[in-house]
Each structure stands twice: as structure tokens, then as C-alpha cells.
Amino acid sequence: MSDDLADRRGTETTVYQPAEDSLLLAEAAVEEVGSRARVLEVGTGSGYVAATVADEVGASVVGSDLNPYACAQARDRGVPVVRADLVSPFREDAFDAVLFNPPYLPRDEDAARDDWMEVALSGGETGREVVEPFLDDVGRVLAPEGFALLLVSTLTGVEEVVEYAGDRGFSAAAVREESHSFETLTVLKLWNN
Numbered sequence: 046m047s048d049d050l051a052d053r054r055g056t057e058t059t060v061y062q063p064a065e066d067s068l069l070l071a072e073a074a075v076e077e078v079g080s081r082a083r084v085l086e087v088g089t090g091s092g093y094v095a096a097t098v099a100d101e102v103g104a105s106v107v108g109s110d111l112n113p114y115a116c117a118q119a120r121d122r123g124v125p126v127v128r129a130d131l132v133s134p135f136r137e138d139a140f141d142a143v144l145f146n147p148p149y150l151p152r153d154e155d156a157a158r159d160d161w162m163e164v165a166l167s168g169g170e171t172g173r174e175v176v177e178p179f180l181d182d183v184g185r186v187l188a189p190e191g192f193a194l195l196l197v198s199t200l201t202g203v204e205e206v207v208e209y210a211g212d213r214g215f216s217a218a219a220v221r222e223e224s225h226s227f228e229t230l231t232v233l234k235l236w237n238n
Contacts, residue, residue, distance in 0.1 A: 059114045063093040065223065066230055070146045070196045071097040073221040073232040077194060078104050082141040085109065085186065087131055087179065092119030094144055099124070104142075109134075131179050135186045143183055146196040147175045173201055173209070180206075180213050184237055192236040194220070199229045207233065214238050 063071075071094045078084055082104040086095040089108030092115075099106040108119045109129040119126040127134060132143065176197065183193050193215075197206045207217045214237055221232040 060091055060112060060118050062091055065225065066146050066196055066198075067093050069221055069223050069230050070094050070144060070194060070232055073194055073234075074098045074142070074144050075101050077192070077220060077234060078102050078142050080104060083139065083188070084142045084144065085132070085135065085140045086124075087143060087145040087183075088115075088147060089119045089124060089126060090115050090146075092122035092124035092126065094146065095119065095124040095126075096122045098144070131175075132182050132186045137185055138188050138191075139186050141188050141191045143187060143191070143193040145179055145183075145193065147179060173206060176201065176206055177209055180210050180215070180235075183235075184214060187237065189237075192234055195233045195235060197231050197233060199231075200227075203229075203231050203233075210235050 067090070074094060075098060078098055080103040082102070084098055084104045084106040086098070086106060086108045089095050089110045092108055095106045095108040098104050106124065108124045108126040109132070110116050110119065110126065111128065111130050113128060116126045116128050176195070179195070187193065195206070197203050210217050210233070215235040216238055217233050217235050219231050220234045223230045
């Protein structure tokens, strides 16, 4: 790979690569999303989840990410992608499903970095500083019978996320859960009441 292409595509230190949380979200999405669905994956990163849903389900999937290197990697994976902050550029009632594996780790000031990986990992002081703006706006882009699949961690506070979502008019149900040594990951399915 040429240096120019490596710079344009980023490296594993600039784009979040699939890990256990990505795999869990992809598994949940494959089970929940229909073949004719219009799907948005917010914060697509490398495009793994979006590509998995498109390949295994046959849904029409687009990704979005703030990180230009992630957009390039997702495109390389065959995912149509838009450089965007959360759901801001998308029209109302556009998607049957919105998938999001947000930055959910509470910020560790001792380990804080000033780069794209910090953006991909840090959910601020509470771990919910990206989740909450997502919940504030995602209902706008969901089709009337649409839903969101949101991955959260016990480090983020699953109950707090469910409560915040409820205050925004969403019902929530856990559709997947997986325990690890320092956290439990949960995929929440959210739909408008």
C-alpha cells in the first residue's frame, strides 16, 4: 500500500476495528432486521456491522461516521457511507432500523488521547455523552414502525440509558447480552411508543 493510500485509509489506530461489541451488535442486527429494511449504521467505523447486515440479511444499508478514515475503510468494505455526526444529515422517516455501537467508555483522564480513537471510544465522563444526543434525534429518522439497536455497557449504565430513552418516548428491550471480565454488553432494541 502506498504511503498516500495508507494516510487516506488510516490505520488500526485511527479507526475502531471489529471487537466483541461489534460482533454482538452484528448478531443482533442479523436477527432483528428484515431483508427489505432500509438500515443506517451510525458510527460505522470499519463498516463491519453494516457489511454483515447487508451480506447476511440482504437489507439496504448505509453507514455514517464522523471520522474520514472510517468512512474510507467502510467504503473499501463495500458500504455506502456518509461523513456525518450521528443522524444529522438524514431525512425524517428514512430508516426501518438504525444501528449504533457508540463510544460508551467513561473517559479515563489518565489514558485520554487527542485522536480519532479517543473519539471512537470515549463517551465522556458518564459514558453517555454521545448516547444521549443520539437518543435525542434518532426518533426523527425512524420510519413509523422502525427501531434502533443500541449497544450499551454496564460501564455506561444500562438502566440510565433505558430511563433516558424512555424520557424521549422510546420503549426498550434487551435483545442480546454478553458478559466479559469487566463489563456486560447489552444490545437494546428501542422503538417509539
